[in-house]
Amino acid sequence: MNSKNKTVSVTADRPLVGKLLQKYRFHDGLGQFRLPSEQQLAMLDAFQTLDVNLAIAYTEEFIVGYAIILPPEPYERWVKMKEIRVLGVVEVAPLYRKQQAASSLLTALLDEGDYEKNILLSLEYRWHWDLDSVNGDSSLYKKLLQKLLMKGGFEEVLTNEPDIMNYHDNFMMVRFGRDVPSAIVKRFLELSGNPLSNNVR
Numbered sequence: 001m002n003s004k005n006k007t008v009s010v011t012a013d014r015p016l017v018g019k020l021l022q023k024y025r026f027h028d029g030l031g032q033f034r035l036p037s038e039q040q041l042a043m044l045d046a047f048q049t050l051d052v053n054l055a056i057a058y059t060e061e062f063i064v065g066y067a068i069i070l071p072p073e074p075y076e077r078w079v080k081m082k083e084i085r086v087l088g089v090v091e092v093a094p095l096y097r098k099q100q101a102a103s104s105l106l107t108a109l110l111d112e113g114d115y116e117k118n119i120l121l122s123l124e125y126r127w128h129w130d131l132d133s134v135n136g137d138s139s140l141y142k143k144l145l146q147k148l149l150m151k152g153g154f155e156e157v158l159t160n161e162p163d164i165m166n167y168h169d170n171f172m173m174v175r176f177g178r179d180v181p182s183a184i185v186k187r188f189l190e191l192s193g194n195p196l197s198n199n200v201r
Contacts, residue, residue, distance in 0.1 A: 008064060008096055010104040012055035012112035020056050020063060021047060027062040029093030032130055046070060055109040057092060057101040065092035067105040069113060069120065077161070077191060078121060083184055085115065087122040090148070094133060106152045116177035119188050122149055123161070126169045138169045149173045160193030 011017060021044045026036035033039055043066060046052050050070055057065030067090040072078035078086065087109075092101045124145055126138055134140045146156065154173040164170045172192070176185055 006059045006061075006096075008057050008059055008099050008101050008104075010055060010057045010065075010101065010108050012053060012108040014053075014112075017054050017056050018047065020058055021054075024058055024061070024063045027064045027093040027095075029064070029095055030066070030091055032091055032128065033089065043068065053109055053113045055105045055112070057096065057105055059096075062093075064096045065090075065101045065105055067091075067102075067109050069109055069115075072121075080191060081119070081184070081188060083117065083180065084119050084121060084188070087120055087149075089128075094130070097133075102148055103151055106148065110152055115175070116179045118177050119180060119184070120154070120175040120177075122154060122173045123164065124171050124173070125163060126167050142169050142171065146171075146173065149175075157189070157192060158194050 011020070021040065026040040028036055030036045030039060034042065040063070043054065046068065047054050052068055052070040054069075055067045056063055068088045069085050070088050072084055072086050078084045087106075090102050090105055092105070124142070129138065129141050129145075131138055131141060134144070150173075152175060154175045157172055157174045159165075159172045161172065164172050174188075
């Protein structure tokens, strides 16, 4: 499929996102986590039943990318702080990545929600990455992810989260909202197992 002439639009407008999820199907290239049809159903269910914000990248035919911010899973340590939200995934079909869709999705998602009182986490695991797109170079893929997230105001934060420590390329990035008090930042760093937590005032 040739994507050169297919304009990609991005929205995080909630009513429009709901319509798009039911009108268009996920592009076949959106298969990094589940089969595209299964992932679409999962995103629609989360959108309808959970406290989530979702951004969609789409053409006249398909949904070609998506990004979601949602609460932590009940079993995760992060549920101990009401300020925490998780950037669950940013996925774009390979044919459309050169159109800067991932950056547009993240921007739209952050602009649509008011996250200045929140701490946003992005937990990045090597086993979820599309390493085929970088000839298996996980270090390069990590740099690309970090660059994307830094554009959204995220910074890398050390953690003793077992899944992050499981592989040296795994990492966590965090966006601290402007209105998050320093005491909350300190509590978060303690929760994350960050060795610098005692130095935060």
